[in-house]
Amino acid sequence: ADGARVPALVIGTGYGGSVAALRLAQAGVDVQMIEMGMSWDTPGSDGKIFPKVTTPDYRSFWLRTRTKAPLSNFLGFPIDKDVPKYTGILDAEDFAGITVYQGRGVGGGSLVNGGMAVTPKRANFAAVLPSVNADEMYDTYYPRANAGLGVGMIDPAWFDTADCYQFSRVGRKHAQRSGFAWTFVPDVYDWDYMKQEAAGTATKSALAGEILYGNNHGKKSLVQTYLAQAKATGRVAISALHKVTSVSPAAGGGYTVTIDQINTTGDTVATKTVTADRVFFAAGSVGTSKLLVKLKATGALPNLNGEVGKGWGENGNVMCGRANHMWDPTGKLQSTIPCSGIDNWDAGGAFAEVAPLPTGIETYASFYLSITKNPNRAEFTWNAATGKAELSWQTAWKQPSISMAKTIFDKINSKEGTIYRTDLFGANKIWNDTLTYHPLGGAVLNKATDNYGRLHGYTGLYVIDGALIPGNASVNPFVTITALAERNIEKIIATDLP
Ligand code: FDA
Numbered sequence: 001a002d003g004a005r006v007p008a009l010v011i012g013t014g015y016g017g018s019v020a021a022l023r024l025a026q027a028g029v030d031v032q033m034i035e036m037g038m039s040w041d042t043p044g045s046d047g048k049i050f051p052k053v054t055t056p057d058y059r060s061f062w063l064r065t066r067t068k069a070p071l072s073n074f075l076g077f078p079i080d081k082d083v084p085k086y087t088g089i090l091d092a093e094d095f096a097g098i099t100v101y102q103g104r105g106v107g108g109g110s111l112v113n114g115g116m117a118v119t120p121k122r123a124n125f126a127a128v129l130p131s132v133n134a135d136e137m138y139d140t141y142y143p144r145a146n147a148g149l150g151v152g153m154i155d156p157a158w159f160d161t162a163d164c165y166q167f168s169r170v171g172r173k174h175a176q177r178s179g180f181a182w183t184f185v186p187d188v189y190d191w192d193y194m195k196q197e198a199a200g201t202a203t204k205s206a207l208a209g210e211i212l213y214g215n216n217h218g219k220k221s222l223v224q225t226y227l228a229q230a231k232a233t234g235r236v237a238i239s240a241l242h243k244v245t246s247v248s249p250a251a252g253g254g255y256t257v258t259i260d261q262i263n264t265t266g267d268t269v270a271t272k273t274v275t276a277d278r279v280f281f282a283a284g285s286v287g288t289s290k291l292l293v294k295l296k297a298t299g300a301l302p303n304l305n306g307e308v309g310k311g312w313g314e315n316g317n318v319m320c321g322r323a324n325h326m327w328d329p330t331g332k333l334q335s336t337i338p339c340s341g342i343d344n345w346d347a348g349g350a351f352a353e354v355a356p357l358p359t360g361i362e363t364y365a366s367f368y369l370s371i372t373k374n375p376n377r378a379e380f381t382w383n384a385a386t387g388k389a390e391l392s393w394q395t396a397w398k399q400p401s402i403s404m405a406k407t408i409f410d411k412i413n414s415k416e417g418t419i420y421r422t423d424l425f426g427a428n429k430i431w432n433d434t435l436t437y438h439p440l441g442g443a444v445l446n447k448a449t450d451n452y453g454r455l456h457g458y459t460g461l462y463v464i465d466g467a468l469i470p471g472n473a474s475v476n477p478f479v480t481i482t483a484l485a486e487r488n489i490e491k492i493i494a495t496d497l498p
Pocket residue numbers: 011012013014015016017034035036037101102103104105106107108109110112113114115116117118212242243244245282283284285287288291437438439464465466467476477478479481
């Protein structure tokens with residue numbers, strides 16, 4: 001409520017925010033969570049909370065009047081269409097050189113993502129977070145994160161026969177014939193539920209084209225895991241459709257947090273202030289970075305250091321498709337949940353997930369999202385004239401990612417006698433090099449903050465989300481974001497709370 005005083009305020013309800021809220025509440029601290037997106041607990045006019053990926057509607061995009069699907073074209077036909085402006089679930093946030101996709105709503109990115117829950121190879125961890133004790137991460141915090149998120153693995157025997165994973169089996173065959181390591185990838189989707197979908201005994205979600213704009217069943221988002229546990233403590237309150245716009249030191253100690261309440265067309269309907277003893281920035285890499293550069297530049301938090309806004313990367317994301325021969329159909333039924341990847345990280349700097357194209361028709365296409373070791377890093381800065389944060393990323397900076405992904409797909413194409421698809425991302429465009437699903441960095445651990453996420457310059461301000469990770473996680477990032485949050489909040493509770 002306006003004018004309230006709270007011991008802990010958490011900005012955002014994604015992975016970092018949910019971990020912080022649960023552990024603080026378990027330690028006896030009352031927590032107020034602020035989330036700019038909706039709570040996604042009420043069915044729409046079709047009786048479902050979330051629409052399918054193939055039929056986007058008003059619920060699909062954050063305050064856009066036209067959809068911006070990651071696959072913009074198919075067989076030459078543009079997919080995007082006009083939709084009413086609404087506080088929908090997926091934000092395609094445009095910066096000068098890149099579109100950053102993010103989840104909006106209670107649960108953050110866990111609402112929209114594919115649920116691929118990957119712990120990085122230990123040998124690669126030092127490059128990701130060099131100041132963090134890897135023994136502690138692999139002995140304690142990665143296992144804690146995997147348990148808390150409900151991570152599981154597909155049954156390999158079922159995989160070998162399920163119609164809905166023919167696309168992955170084709171991906172495996174082609175990877176192995178070219179000599180690449182191929183691996184199953186764990187996921188938070190309930191694999192037993194998916195078996196029931198396939199058997200026709202449960203309402204279909206992964207097998208009914210649900211992904212990107214939410215899953216009505218099967219996927220364990222944070223709402224089913226960390227946030228459910230947090231709510232059960234009775235100490236966590238969540239305000240949805242509330243957006244934090246400022247944080248500054250309060251006269252009597254603590255911080256004054258300014259919050260706009262918005263309606264479903266994005267208009268501000270009320271402005272509130274809350275005083276918080278401690279504030280946790282968990283608005284995601286982009287949300288936290290944008291807030292911090294604004295607060296430093298506008299004088300609300302002038303003592304933040306010069307690392308704020310820096311070290312941002314896109315986890316080397318690049319997408320491509322391959323055109324298979326007629327004897328390698330990928331199946332008209334495709335589970336929306338990826339379950340496998342091609343690992344050429346050490347030799348070529350690329351890890352490619354074999355991704356579905358759940359169109360409902362046979363496409364003879366193999367589709368991949370690669371995570372690559374792209375070394376480029378960008379910076380957020382505050383533009384006082386426009387009143388907006390800008391990101392210095394340039395589209396050309398994806399070139400290393402394309403080269404790294406080609407170490408896999410050029411070889412497979414040459415071995416199989418196949419070619420790249422040129423119709424998926426616009427006319428004659430092989431690579432989707434204009435987006436990321438995995439924004440990371442902007443308030444890097446041990447640079448903008450100390451080694452546990454305490455922001456330099458202010459006691460009681462913390463960063464606890466993907467902004468801490470310096471631009472690349474070597475794999476899909478949310479398990480690492482969760483594990484790092486578990487590590488940091490344990491330390492903060494032990495040493496900073498009275
Ligand atoms: P996250 O973005 O989850 O949460 C931040 C929250 O803060 C959001 O809910 C946002 O609305 C809110 N917020 C922002 N600014 C605010 C403000 N000023 N006031 C109030 N609230 C504010 N990763 C992975 O490991 N495996 C996968 O399979 C995938 N797949 C995937 C697919 C797609 C389509 C996307 C978009 C992303 C993925 N990801 C993924 C990435 C993963 O979802 C992402 O890394 C995490 O959600 C990031 O977690 P954070 O806690 O950093 O922020």
